[in-house]
Amino acid sequence: MGRPRASTAEIVVVGNEVLNGEVLDTNSNWLAKRLYASGLVLRRVTAVRDDLREISAAVREALRRKTEWIFTTGGLGPTDDDMTLRGVALATRRRLVLNSEALEMLRDRYSRLYEMGVVRERELTPSRLKMAMLPRGAKALRNRVGSAPGSLLKHGRSWIISLPGVPSEMKDIYENEVEPLLLKSARRTFRSVGGLVVRGVPESALAPVLSAVSRRHKQTYVKSHPKGIEAGRSVVEIVVHGEGGSEEEARRVVEEVLRELQEQVKGLMPASLERIEAREGG
Amino acid sequence: MGRPRASTAEIVVVGNEVLNGEVLDTNSNWLAKRLYASGLVLRRVTAVRDDLREISAAVREALRRKTEWIFTTGGLGPTDDDMTLRGVALATRRRLVLNSEALEMLRDRYSRLYEMGVVRERELTPSRLKMAMLPRGAKALRNRVGSAPGSLLKHGRSWIISLPGVPSEMKDIYENEVEPLLLKSARRTFRSVGGLVVRGVPESALAPVLSAVSRRHKQTYVKSHPKGIEAGRSVVEIVVHGEGGSEEEARRVVEEVLRELQEQVKGLMPASLERIEAREGG
Numbered sequence: 079m080g081r082p083r084a085s086t087a088e089i090v091v092v093g094n095e096v097l098n099g100e101v102l103d104t105n106s107n108w109l110a111k112r113l114y115a116s117g118l119v120l121r122r123v124t125a126v127r128d129d130l131r132e133i134s135a136a137v138r139e140a141l142r143r144k145t146e147w148i149f150t151t152g153g154l155g156p157t158d159d160d161m162t163l164r165g166v167a168l169a170t171r172r173r174l175v176l177n178s179e180a181l182e183m184l185r186d187r188y189s190r191l192y193e194m195g196v197v198r199e200r201e202l203t204p205s206r207l208k209m210a211m212l213p214r215g216a217k218a219l220r221n222r223v224g225s226a227p228g229s230l231l232k233h234g235r236s237w238i239i240s241l242p243g244v245p246s247e248m249k250d251i252y253e254n255e256v257e258p259l260l261l262k263s264a265r266r267t268f269r270s271v272g273g274l275v276v277r278g279v280p281e282s283a284l285a286p287v288l289s290a291v292s293r294r295h296k297q298t299y300v301k302s303h304p305k306g307i308e309a310g311r312s313v314v315e316i317v318v319h320g321e322g323g324s325e326e327e328a329r330r331v332v333e334e335v336l337r338e339l340q341e342q343v344k345g346l347m348p349a350s351l352e353r354i355e356a357r358e359g360g
Numbered sequence: 361m362g363r364p365r366a367s368t369a370e371i372v373v374v375g376n377e378v379l380n381g382e383v384l385d386t387n388s389n390w391l392a393k394r395l396y397a398s399g400l401v402l403r404r405v406t407a408v409r410d411d412l413r414e415i416s417a418a419v420r421e422a423l424r425r426k427t428e429w430i431f432t433t434g435g436l437g438p439t440d441d442d443m444t445l446r447g448v449a450l451a452t453r454r455r456l457v458l459n460s461e462a463l464e465m466l467r468d469r470y471s472r473l474y475e476m477g478v479v480r481e482r483e484l485t486p487s488r489l490k491m492a493m494l495p496r497g498a499k500a501l502r503n504r505v506g507s508a509p510g511s512l513l514k515h516g517r518s519w520i521i522s523l524p525g526v527p528s529e530m531k532d533i534y535e536n537e538v539e540p541l542l543l544k545s546a547r548r549t550f551r552s553v554g555g556l557v558v559r560g561v562p563e564s565a566l567a568p569v570l571s572a573v574s575r576r577h578k579q580t581y582v583k584s585h586p587k588g589i590e591a592g593r594s595v596v597e598i599v600v601h602g603e604g605g606s607e608e609e610a611r612r613v614v615e616e617v618l619r620e621l622q623e624q625v626k627g628l629m630p631a632s633l634e635r636i637e638a639r640e641g642g
Contacts, residue, residue, distance in 0.1 A: 094583065097402045098601070099393030100553075104384065106407075111381030120379045121414070125388075125405040128583075132403070139421075156564040157584055158571045195592055197562050205567035224586065225564070244586065271382075280479050282438040282507070285487035289440045301376065301410075302439055304506065304526060310477055319380070 085147060085264040087118045088140045091125040092133055092152040092162050093243055105151045105241075105248050112252065113147075117266030121145060128153060133165025141169065141236055147264065148236055152243030154226035156205040162240055163229060167213040170233045180210040180218035180227045187225050219255040223247045228255065237263075270328035272336050273317045273354035275305075279346050280312040287342045288316070297321050297331045300339075315354070367546040369400045369429040370422045373407040374415055374444045375525055378434075387433045387523075387530050394534065395429075399548030403427060410435060415447025423451065423518055429546065430518055434525030436508040438487040444522055445511055449495040452515045462492040462500035462509045469507050501537040505529045510537065519545075552610035554618050555599045555636035557587075561628050562594040569624045570598070579603050579613045582621075597636070 089109055095101040106123045113120050121143070126132040133153070140148045153162030167174050184206055192200035202210070209226045212218060219228030219239075224247040229240040239256055241248045276284065281304045292300045298320045305313040316339060320332035340351055371391055377383040388405045395402050403425070408414040415435070422430045435444030449456050466488055474482035484492070491508045494500060501510030501521075506529040511522040521538055523530045558566065563586045574582045580602045587595040600617045604610035622633055 091405075094581065094601075095585070095599070096389075097392055097405065098396045099389055099391075099402075100599070102386065102389045107378075107381055107384045109381075110379055114380045114382075120381075121409065122418075123373075123379065123405075123407040127403065136404075155584070155586065156567045158567070158574070159581075159583055191562070194589075196589055196594055197565070203564060203568075205564040208567075209564075224588075246588075280473070282485060282487040282491075283479070285438045285440070285490075286485075292440070299376065299441075301441055302437070303377070304437065306506075306528075307478055312478055317377070317382070319376075 083265070084117055084119045084267040086143075086145045087113050087120045087147040087149065088143070088145045089120070089123045090133070090136045090140065090148065090150045091123065092128060092150060092165075093125070094128050094159075096125050096152075097127055105243065105245055108245070108249065109149060109151070109252065112257065114269065116257070116260060116264065117268060118147060118260075118264055119267075128159045128161060130161050130165055130168065133162055134168035137166055137169035137238065141233065144235065146236055147260065148238045150238070150240045151248055154209065154228070154240060154242045156208055156225070160208075163212060166229070166231065166238055166240060170213060170231065170238070172213040172215065172231075174211040175214045176207070177210055177212040177216060177218050177227075177229075180212055181207075183218060183220055183227050184210050184225065219251050221247050221251055222254065223250045230256070230259075267321045268323065268325045268328045270320045270322075270325065270332045271317065272320075272332045273315060274336060274339060274343075275352040275354060276312075276314045276316060276343055277308070277350045277352075278311045279314065279343060281314050283346060284314055284316070284343070287339065287346070291335055291338050291342065294338075295331060295335050298335050300335065317354075365547070366399055366401050366549040367428045368426075369395050369402045369431065370425070370427045371402070371405045372415070372418045372422065372430065372432045373405065374410060374432060374434040374447075375407070376410050376441075378407050379409055387525065387527055390527070390531065391431060391433070391534065394539065396551065398539070398542060398546065399550060400429065400542075400546055401549075410441045410443060412443050412447055412450065415444055416450035419448055419451035419520065423515065426517065428518055429542065430520045432520070432522045433530055436491065436510070436522060436524045438490055438507070442490075445494060448511070448513065448520055448522060452495060452513065452520070454495040454497065454513075456493040457496045458489070459492055459494035459498060459500050459509075459511075462494055462511075463489075465500060465502055465509050466492050466507065501533050503529050503533055504536065505532045512538070512541075549603045550605065550607050550610045552602045552604075552607065552614045553599065554602075554614045555597060556618065556621060556625075557634040557636060558594075558596045558598060558625055559590070559632045559634075560593045561596065561625060563596050565628060566596055566598070566625070569621070569628070573617060573620050573624065576620075577613060577617050580617050582617065599636075
């Protein structure tokens with residue numbers, strides 16, 4: 079497309095509870111939406127168990143792919159099975175060290191909890207201190223909702239950002255501590271999305287039309303989602319993603335493709351068409 | 361634990377819509393639950409874009425880890441951007457060939473749709489034939505809900521099972537075509553799960569107790585989930601997973617650990633304890 083390509087991102091989800099099916103991971107979907115809206119390309123999401131080798135392997139693989147923004151979620155708490163930062167340290171050949179910013183955040187936090195009567199002692203016990211051990215060179219990210227600070231580590235050309243698994247804590251740190259940096263530092267593309275619902279033409283008959291239109295418009299990505307059969311007619315949703323150097327340009331390419339698709343589909347068989355409003359911004 | 365370890369599994373989720381945050385992937389959570397209940401160990405879930413290199417890389421990596429049951433979801437439809445089976449073929453150095461079982465399934469399917477008046481022609485157009493192209497050596501898996509057959513491929517010591525992304529189709533094929541084979545062929549462990557909700561003791565104070573109990577009981581996995589603060593008291597959920605050579609044994613180890621935890625937590629500070637009923641079977 080002639081423009082510098084957008085920054086790449088990956089997410090490493092850590093937690094047995096996800097791989098045992100106990101917990102539906104919604105964190106990566108939330109982050110995926112935010113990254114998409116910010117104009118980055120999320121290339122991969124990897125969920126691994128609470129296992130030091132598995133965590134460090136997943137982070138190392140993301141580094142090897144030269145992914146620029148690597149997020150981890152989960153595994154930052156006080157218990158021994160929370161070992162994400164050990165995994166990040168191993169993957170980047172660093173040591174875990176007592177981080178003075180994180181220490182300060184935890185002191186504040188437990189003083190407040192002590193004053194509220196939630197905890198019995200204000201001192202930093204070994205379990206609490208564990209949450210202040212960050213990879214050498216990392217910056218601590220303030221957690222306004224829970225105890226464990228996040229971690230931001232620049233390694234080579236990659237940022238490794240470790241967020242808690244509790245959704246409210248993850249979102250708080252992302253919004254307040256990470257997104258401002260990302261919007262300033264990442265290479266972003268502008269995006270627009272539009273769609274059509276086609277009733278009466280099966281996906282297999284739409285396929286050649288979609289291929290032909292996609293080939294003519296390299297700045298767009300056209301995808302069909304079969305929605306089953308209603309009242310004897312196939313229902314297919316077509317989603318058109320466009321990119322451009324500006325919001326204006328992204329919207330224009332999507333509009334062009336939707337117009338072409340509408341004309342071509344009308345020629346296929348008695349079909350009804352319905353526009354879907356754009357769902358995500360540039 | 362002395363017993364042969366359980367078979368390993370991975371899931372490769374294919375689809376830009378997942379990585380763009382448009383669609384929350386619930387397929388892998390559904391499969392994770394089923395695999396857990398069947399006594400396998402799900403090691404990793406990887407979501408990748410509709411990109412031939414990304415798909416084949418993810419499958420190849422799972423093969424390199426000697427994962428025994430590799431599932432893919434999504435990317436089996438008639439359109440060009442559905443390329444999961446091309447990715448599986450590339451990863452296993454096979455060719456895509458016209459699969460005669462799949463061909464028969466698609467003939468049946470489109471005859472029925474033609475008779476119902478859903479499609480205009482009963483013939484297998486190139487887009488429809490695409491769904492009958494499976495990696496050489498694969499077995500087609502009947503789809504009773506939609507058009508695209510699944511694919512089952514034995515490669516070395518791994519099974520590669522490709523399922524559609526539409527949840528109802530994925531579930532139908534898994535339940536009818538895959539699970540019976542898996543229950544017959546996989547090495548399975550028996551599991552039990554129990555839990556406690558602790559009010560009044562923060563996670564950082566529970567951590568040393570959990571570590572000590574875990575170390576004494578190698579057949580269990582103890583995990584704490586902080587649930588925030590209610591009425592000035594920390595709420596923490598503790599989940600205990602046990603394994604054994606029989607359902608009976610798995611249940612027994614979980615009961616033992618829960619009893620020990622209850623006693624130890626009572627000694628900590630004024631806490632209230634509540635048992636959670638077992639949530640998943642052996």
